[in-house]
Amino acid sequence: MRQLLPELVEDVDPQAVHAALPREAPEDRPYVLVNMIESMDGAAVVDGVSGGLGGPGDKLMFRAVRAVPDVILVAAGTANAEHYRAPRLSDEARAARRERGQAATPRLAVVTGRLSIDLSLGLFTDPGDQRPLVITAESAPTNRRDEVEAVAEIIVAGETTVDLADALAQLRRRGSSVVLGEGGPTINGGLVDRDLVDEWCVSLSPPSPGATPVASSAARHPPCAPCAWSGCSSTTACSSSATSAPDGAAAGQFLVRRPISRSKSARSSKPL
Ligand SMILES: NC(=O)c1ccc[n+]([C@@H]2O[C@H](COP(=O)([O-])OP(=O)(O)OC[C@H]3O[C@@H](n4cnc5c(N)ncnc54)[C@H](OP(=O)(O)O)[C@@H]3O)[C@@H](O)[C@H]2O)c1
Numbered sequence: 001m002r003q004l005l006p007e008l009v010e011d012v013d014p015q016a017v018h019a020a021l022p023r024e025a026p027e028d029r030p031y032v033l034v035n036m037i038e039s040m041d042g043a044a045v046v047d048g049v050s051g052g053l054g055g056p057g058d059k060l061m062f063r064a065v066r067a068v069p070d071v072i073l074v075a076a077g078t079a080n081a082e083h084y085r086a087p088r089l090s091d092e093a094r095a096a097r098r099e100r101g102q103a104a105t106p107r108l109a110v111v112t113g114r115l116s117i118d119l120s121l122g123l124f125t126d127p128g129d130q131r132p133l134v135i136t137a138e139s140a141p142t143n144r145r146d147e148v149e150a151v152a153e154i155i156v157a158g159e160t161t162v163d164l165a166d167a168l169a170q171l172r173r174r175g176s177s178v179v180l181g182e183g184g185p186t187i188n189g190g191l192v193d194r195d196l197v198d199e200w201c202v203s204l205s206p207p208s209p210g211a212t213p214v215a216s217s218a219a220r221h222p223p224c225a226p227c228a229w230s231g232c233s234s235t236t237a238c239s240s241s242a243t244s245a246p247d248g249a250a251a252g253q254f255l256v257r258r259p260i261s262r263s264k265s266a267r268s269s270k271p272l
Helices: 014-020 056-066 076-081 091-099 142-151 164-173 185-193
Strands: 002-005 031-039 043-046 071-075 107-111 133-136 153-156 178-181 199-205 211-213 239-244 250-255
Touching: 014 056, 031 056, 031 185, 056 199, 056 250, 071 076, 071 185, 076 107, 107 164, 142 153, 153 164, 164 185, 178 185
Parallel strands: 031 178, 031 199, 071 107, 071 178, 107 133, 133 153
Antiparallel strands: 002 239, 031 043, 043 211, 199 250, 239 250
């Protein structure tokens, strides 16, 4: 894989690059990065799932980003549509995480106000190292809670819908320093609206025949104003790193800059 920004490097290992990036959590919530793929014509799914958009380059980047967080946050719509399973990492990635003081694999957390999550998904039936979390609201159907509690740990944040800021604050109190949001667009919009995103990673795929043009996640990119990167004063998101793969996939990473006081804190990663 070729790195285009911040400087040209002919052959980079995205896993090593992503693992080395500094990601300091604020005191009141974890550092939040979001990772998405979209086609250049603004589609986020083909036949209802994102897999049809990504080639080997995107998969490499997806695995690299997935090796970073303490928790992977996914909304029920995506977990159901994409048949979510527990994250599996290579032995090398697991060892690197342990060296950084993290659990060997990230923990999955599903956001679902109505508990519409399918409990027969692999993430519940074969959870791997870590019991999944289900983040819901007080108004969640009580008759469903026992079933969910049998396969996951429940976190309640918010009354009628999940208060994403509260949910993240609770994850922080449990020791999570870095959270990766994997979508879909609805929850990503909620995170952006609440100013809860620190980094936006996006893979761009070529226009895809059959892709469904949906309200693109690109429209919800957070602004990084005022940007402190290289003295830039742009009020729109700017790319702080970019890569391209031989299959034509391009990936960009956008950092959301905030006043220093907001982002001060210590990284204290420990297994949840
Ligand atoms: N291109 C990509 O990179 C990418 C990435 C991810 C997903 N996708 C695709 O996007 C589609 C799904 O996205 P989507 O936007 O329709 O749905 P979504 O964001 O994945 O899920 C929406 C559901 O999540 C729950 N939810 C989200 N925010 C909530 C909140 N604040 N409070 C309570 N519940 C909340 C609700 O579940 P309840 O109804 O249970 O309350 C809601 O119905 C799928 O087709 C998936 O394949 C693409």
